[in-house]
Amino acid sequence: MPRIGWYGDDFTGATDTLATLAGSGLRTVLFLGVPDRRVLELAGPLDAAGIAGASRTMSPPRMAEELEPVGQFFEELGVSVLHYKCCSTFDSAPDVGSIGAAVATLRGHVANSFVPIVGGQPNIGRYCVFSNLFARAGSAGAVHRIDRHPTMSVHPVTPMREADLRLHLEAQGLAPVVGLHAPAYRTDQPEASLQALLGAQPGAVLMDLAEAQDLAAIGRLIWNEAKREPLLAVGPSSVAQALAAHWEALGTSPGLASSRELGPASGPVLLLAGSLSPVTRRQVEAARSYEHVALDAGRLAVEDAYATKVVDDLSRHLRDGRHVLAYTASEGPPSDTGRAGAIAAATARLVTEVLRITPLRRIGIAGGDTSSLAVKALPIWGLSTLTVLSPGVTVCRAHSENDLDGMELMLKGGQMGSDDLFERLLSGAPSA
Structure with missing residues (x-):
């Protein structure tokens, strides 16, 4: 029990x-x-x-x-x-x-x-x-x-x-x-x-x-x-x-579990940054090893043709073997909760559509609401811990009855992680 x-x-x-x-x-x-x-x-x-x-x-x-x-x-x-x-x-x-x-x-x-x-x-x-x-x-x-x-x-x-x-x-x-x-x-x-x-x-x-x-x-x-x-x-x-x-x-705890190393990514990595926090912004700027793709958050939420084009662009980069960092760009925060929710849902749909077209073994999602909606939409039934990449930032193993089983998934809130976090997602290096 x-x-x-x-x-x-x-x-x-x-x-x-x-x-x-x-x-x-x-x-x-x-x-x-x-x-x-x-x-x-x-x-x-x-x-x-x-x-x-x-x-x-x-x-x-x-x-x-x-x-x-x-x-x-x-x-x-x-x-x-x-x-x-x-x-x-x-x-x-x-x-x-x-x-x-x-x-x-x-x-x-x-x-x-x-x-x-x-x-x-x-x-x-x-x-x-x-x-x-x-x-x-x-x-x-x-x-x-x-x-x-x-x-x-x-x-x-x-x-x-x-x-x-x-x-x-x-x-x-x-x-x-x-x-x-x-x-x-x-x-x-x-x-x-x-x-x-x-x-x-x-x-x-x-x-x-x-x-x-x-x-x-x-x-x-x-x-x-x-x-x-x-x-x-x-x-x-x-x-x-x-x-x-x-x-x-x-003395009733099983004791500390042995830590596991993540290791370098074995293939292209998709990272979606749906957070507009200053911490995430610095992490995006420090991520030199990725192909950067800026997303128009407003258009993403209301224009199907634009969303389809973004999915095609991201998938093309990944098939070419490039790591891709897609991030929402905005002049300011959404002015109402309905719009914020629509943007989070739209960015979450990107992840599921890209994975449907281009299966990956490691992905990352930054942004609490975006993470919640994206993972909910994936055909997996559970997660277990692989490692802690940084305090408050966990890399998980996906459990599924399809080809997503074993996928490595980093989820982070907007305020979490050091500036080099996205680079360490590629290298597997823990925080210093």
Whole structure:
């Protein structure tokens, strides 16, 4: 019986959790939808199971429709922790990707009323201190309060305008949210601090996280409650990191899995950059080994003839043995969520059409929404971890019953990875 089941609100984040648990030695697979019995048998025995989704782009009614069968599946599977894996920057809104709406649906599938929310993930530059979230800009940039972050404060769909995650989440219906602050972990009895908060019957408990040394204490608090009754936990991959740290301290973890090297690409590589973040822009500029193809995002979403021409051009370069980097170019972010979703869907269709014409053994997709939609459209049933190319950037192995089986797939969010990430996707070199 798996200890933990998680749902990722986008694919890039879901693969980060996959890598976290696999790196702790757990047998784990990320499914591309709620698996049926046949797919579960293909996956084999599991210590952890994930489902990759795209709820961060959905309205609350659509989220409920998406997440109800997810909750039912994990309840029937008997997991102790049902983890709703949200973005590490918590970018969400009452009407799009609402974390409150997700909790409202999923908490009906667990018996425990305790809903821990882990804020922060230090290994990728996310820090939650006294309930306020801070985030690094890029892999080596300055740290900003999230409502002053140069990218997340002006996100085209869900801009972060409130740094206190209690207020941010209460605006999405999770009221009241109380904070368990970092000094509590330094005491002999952090359990007493947690129980005092639970006595007030909060809607959720937001747990600070700014230093890796606190992971095991957070994991212990969550797991002790989960052993009593299954619970719903919310947060980035730090939820899985915390549990893994606690299991390792207990001696009940299988131990660290041996790392695998990716190796150089054996053929042409397609990389689609659907993110407009400054980090991704620098990565595009540093990718010297690719044939660069600029995409007109607006035309791609509405002109079939233009989309067909782009697919033909990309396929021609790949058949000629060239690595291809296709990136969306725009004068500014989309002005509405509908247009942003249409652009993400159009860029995702490019990947599926190119792979249909030109089978490849390694591809990469940058952009959370684009990744989610593209992988959903591929005829594969699951992913397992090959290696971590950079903190927050996982290269996965595709599982399929057709010729895509074994394809190597890098997924990354807009904020993740060093400037040379796309070059290292070709060489297989890990981050320095």
